[in-house]
Amino acid sequence: MPIFKDIASLRQWRQSLQGTLAFVPTMGNLHEGHMALVRLAAARAENVLVSIYVNPLQFGPQEDFTRYPRSLDKDLQQLHAAGCSTVFTPDDALMYPRGRKDLSIIMPPHSLAKPLCGAHRAGHFAGVCTVVNKLLQMIQPEILILGEKDYQQLRIVQQMVADMNMTVQVLPGPLQREANGLAYSSRNALLSPDERQMAPLLAATLGDLAQRSRSESAITELAQAGRDSLEQAGFVVDYLELRDSQSLQLLDHGVPGARWFAAAYLGQTRLIDNVMIPL
Numbered sequence: 001m002p003i004f005k006d007i008a009s010l011r012q013w014r015q016s017l018q019g020t021l022a023f024v025p026t027m028g029n030l031h032e033g034h035m036a037l038v039r040l041a042a043a044r045a046e047n048v049l050v051s052i053y054v055n056p057l058q059f060g061p062q063e064d065f066t067r068y069p070r071s072l073d074k075d076l077q078q079l080h081a082a083g084c085s086t087v088f089t090p091d092d093a094l095m096y097p098r099g100r101k102d103l104s105i106i107m108p109p110h111s112l113a114k115p116l117c118g119a120h121r122a123g124h125f126a127g128v129c130t131v132v133n134k135l136l137q138m139i140q141p142e143i144l145i146l147g148e149k150d151y152q153q154l155r156i157v158q159q160m161v162a163d164m165n166m167t168v169q170v171l172p173g174p175l176q177r178e179a180n181g182l183a184y185s186s187r188n189a190l191l192s193p194d195e196r197q198m199a200p201l202l203a204a205t206l207g208d209l210a211q212r213s214r215s216e217s218a219i220t221e222l223a224q225a226g227r228d229s230l231e232q233a234g235f236v237v238d239y240l241e242l243r244d245s246q247s248l249q250l251l252d253h254g255v256p257g258a259r260w261f262a263a264a265y266l267g268q269t270r271l272i273d274n275v276m277i278p279l
Contacts, residue, residue: 001076001079001080001084001085001086001087002086002087003076003086003087003088003089004086004087004088004089005088005089005090005091005094006094007094007138010088010138010139011138013086014139014140017047018046019045019046019047020044020045020046020047020142020143021045021046021047021048021049021085021139021140021141021142021143022041022042022044022045022047022048022049022141022142022143022144022145022171023041023048023049023050023051023135023136023139023141023143023144023145023168024037024038024041024048024049024050024051024145025050025051025053025131025132025135025144025146026050026051026052026053026075027052027053027054027055027068027186028052028053028054028069028070028071028072028075028186029068029069029070029071029075029186029189030071030074030075030078030079030186031184031185031186031188032176032178032184033147033149033175033176033183033184033185034050034147034184035078035082036147036173036174036176037145037146037147037173038050038079038082038083038084039082040145040171040173041143041145042082042083042084044143044145044171045142045143047085047086048083048084048085048086049084049085049086049087049088049139049141050079050084050086050087050088051087051088051089051090051135051139052072052075052087052088052089053088053089053090053091053095053131053135054068054070055095055127055128055131056092056100056127057096057100057106057123057126057127057130057131058123058124058125058127058128058131059124059127060121060122060123060124063121064187064190064268064269064270067190067268068186068187069186069187069189069190072089088135088138088139095131095134103130106126106127106130107126107129107130107133107160108126108129109125109126109128109129109156109160110156110159110160110163112152112155112156112159112247112248113125113126113152113156115152115241115243115248115250116152116239116241116243116248116261116263117152117153117238117263117272118152119239120238120239120263125152125153125156128153128156128157129156129157129160132144132157132160133160133164136166136168141168142167142168142169143168143169143171144157144161144168144169144170144171145171145173146170146171146172146173147172147173147174147175147176148172148173148174148175148274149175149176149183149184149185149272149273149274150272151175151245151259151261151274152248152261154170154172155246155248157170158170175273175274177203178200180200181200181203181204181207182196182199182200182202182203183202183203183271183272183273185271185272187269187270187271188269188271190268190269191266191267191269192267195266195267195269198233198234198235198266199266199271201229201230201233201235202230202235202262202264202271202273203273203275205226205229205230205240205262206226206240206260206262206273206274206275207275208226209222209223209226209240209242209260209275210260210275210276210277210278211278213242213254213258213260213277214254214256214277214278215254216254217253217254219242219251219252219253219254220252222242223240223241223242226240226260226262227240230262230264234266235264235265235266236264236265237262237263237264238263238264238265238270239261239262239263240260240261240262240264241260241261241262242254242258242259242260242261242277243258243259243261244258245257245258245259245276254277255277256277256278256279257276257277257279258276258277259274259275259276259277260274260275260276260277261273261274262274
């Protein structure tokens with residue numbers, strides 16, 4: 001499994017490929033959610049490339065960039081065992097050669113980036129769009145695989161690809177959960193044992209709201225009840241909202257296919273999740 005750190009070698013490998021290439025961008029510290037995306041990529045393409053890069057551009061000054069878990073050796077072992085074709089591990093000097101504060105272009109996100117995490121993490125999605133655009137330019141895959149756990153990110157990248165007339169096909173990978181319902185996330189490693197015991201309540205609360213909003217119309221009251229339940233348990237809630245799955249517009253009534261979105265802190269760790277109202 002070749003591991004590339006520079007663009008020239010990566011492009012030489014890319015030009016030698018036969019068959020389609022599926023790309024899975026990650027920030028490392030891989031878990032079963034990532035492995036499910038790799039398996040999906042392998043099922044859709046003859047070749048699979050995974051990138052591992054903790055992108056500083058999408059972290060705010062008070063966020064957890066320095067705490068973000070890194071486990072490159074273990075990640076590479078998992079990817080090799082999963083049959084990944086190759087791995088791209090750029091560094092800051094390659095991605096932002098003149099420094100990340102001196103970029104000629106930062107991809108400006110669109111209206112999909114304004115609510116939810118966009119309202120609480122200034123500049124986050126500009127950083128996401130910029131790094132994904134740069135990686136796509138370097139790698140030139142036919143297929144891009146993104147997970148539905150970061151659902152707002154998925155929709156923003158889908159819209160960026162459409163707006164920029166890119167030919168890459170964006171495929172969503174279903175959200176993967178631990179046996180207790182907690183959505184797989186690299187940040188779960190930062191939770192204390194007590195916080196890990198509490199963390200599944202986030203998914204349970206959203207699942208309950210998704211079921212109740214099929215028949216109950218008092219969405220504002222449902223949302224407040226869910227927020228109160230989480231905060232009483234020790235979460236600090238950024239948002240808990242029902243939104244349209246495509247436009248991400250706020251909804252005041254339950255619609256099959258709409259999604260409940262939440263972000264909340266347990267201690268210093270920020271967790272996000274979303275659950276769709278059943279069709």
